[in-house]
Amino acid sequence: MTDQTEPDVHTLTGPYVLDALPDDERARFEAHLAECAFCTTEVAELRTAAVKLATQVSTPPPPALKARVMSAIEDVRQLPPVVAGQPPTAVRRRIGRRSVFALAAAAAAVALSGGIAIDQYRDRTAAERANQQVAAVLAQPDARTVHGTIQGGGQATVVVSAQADKSVVVLRDLPELPADRTWQLWMIDSGQTAHSVGLATGDLTQVITGSTAGMTAFGLTIEPTGGSRTPTLPAAAMIQLA
Structure with a gap:
């Protein structure tokens, strides 16, 4: 599989890192990845960036963030317009990477907010259980x-x-x-x-x-x-x- 027969395959690095590709496109991209040093490097860089974004966010995102991200995805072009004086592939890679970093940041924030919500739920449940146990002792007639x-x-x-x-x-x-x-x-x-x-x-x-x-x-x-x-x-x- 080559760039000439699959001109858009380079744009799949971001969705691949975020595990957002359907099975057929994932298989097609992984076959390409074995032959493309550029995409291999970009996948490694994006994975590193996603990990850093997930570990450095210190406050939970607003509850509506996931809905906004999912809604905006439908309006994002898969390929940017060709700019005069620049090779189409270079433009696609430069703009595509910036868009992918934004998507990676949003995905990391959504994932982190889910983890925070789970932790808060567990903490609240533990506190409620402890309060019930205390109340049960206080309610005993011989307490x-x-x-x-x-x-x-x-x-x-x-x-x-x-x-x-x-x-x-x-x-x-x-x-x-x-x-x-x-x-x-x-x-x-x-x-x-x-x-x-x-x-x-x-x-x-x-x-x-x-x-x-x-x-x-x-x-x-x-x-x-x-x-x-x-x-x-x-x-x-x-x-x-x-």
Whole structure:
């Protein structure tokens, strides 16, 4: 397949990079690509540009962008007019590349906005699920709320339901710790045995399932990153639950 028999094949580099070619045109272009050094180079450049555009966009595009792009595609000429004094192929390649970069930018922005929307949906769903779990504990008939201060600053609130064997721990305004330290949460039973129920690097609202019924105190300690098997004393907070 040559330039003489397929004069428009060079204009397919952009749609090929964006995976916008139907199967028959993709097969035709890939056969041409094996013989054309210019198109091979242009495909590589456009792929690099598309990746950079996708990673450098920092704000989501307006919701109507995709509709505008899809609508405008029908009005874009496949081939530009021939300009006097310039070879037709050179003009086609120069103008075609500029149009393709614009299309690549729009496609990257649309793809990125889709990823942002998915992430936002997941974050919102997780937050809603957490709120429902907290509300379920607070609604228990035996739910009891206790408060305590944290050494060095901050507040701890624990809502306990022995009936549901769940508790809600709320930590606020915690002092900042060194990079190699973390907060560790404990539930202490009547035999004074501490059971680890999680780690925190900052403010936290956490639902604890199990390790609640029969517990007499909640403790908060500062531990090495990754936590400890037993609490390091003295504790930053010790709140009596019973």
